[in-house]
Amino acid sequence: MEKVVTLFSSGMDSTTLLYKSIRDKGKENVFPLLFNYGSKHNKKENKTAYSLLEYLGFKKVPLVEIPILGSFGGSTLTDSNREIPSAKEGQQRTTVVPGRNTIMLAFGISYAESVGATVVEFGACADDYISYPDCREIFIEHMATVAQLGSDRKVLSVEAPFVNLSKIEIVKLGEELSVPWDRTWTCYKGEELACGQCDADVERLQAFEANGIKDPIEYVS
């Protein structure tokens, strides 16, 4: 069975992807990889991610520490002088962290080479298309080419299995896979409770509502 490196953040997309890969390939062939890129919610999401990974029986999952990206200040996710926008402000583009997926996939490629995996996958989905250029198919295809050109193995690919799925469809798939949504984290603010106002939360809540499911995590009322 092929091995896969799964970039994992504990969000609804990457958690559903992790569960899908465990179902399709077996847990022993799935290698999650976590990141701290200096965002306001990294600490919270990594705590949530490690808790879920422990629940699933994973051991020694690496955390890539690149908080220097935060000090670049190119995004409201990382810049302490700028607020995370609420969804109604229509400013989701300000949450793009420049080069983030290029950098994270490069680490994923390195990890895949090291553990003998043939796939690096991440949870980009159709809803990311408008605001996030590094979640588009053309980018993913070219990262796969980069991965192959930089390796003698010539087998490595970069994939985003949900690139044509909406978040509504991801919640539907997650339900089929019995994803424990109460063990996931989405809010960009990374505080005690999810704010329910940021773009990430609003997309999440809409996806649950469209599936007729109540999101089990607690929000600021």
Ligand SMILES: [Zn+2]
């Ligand atoms: Zn939020």
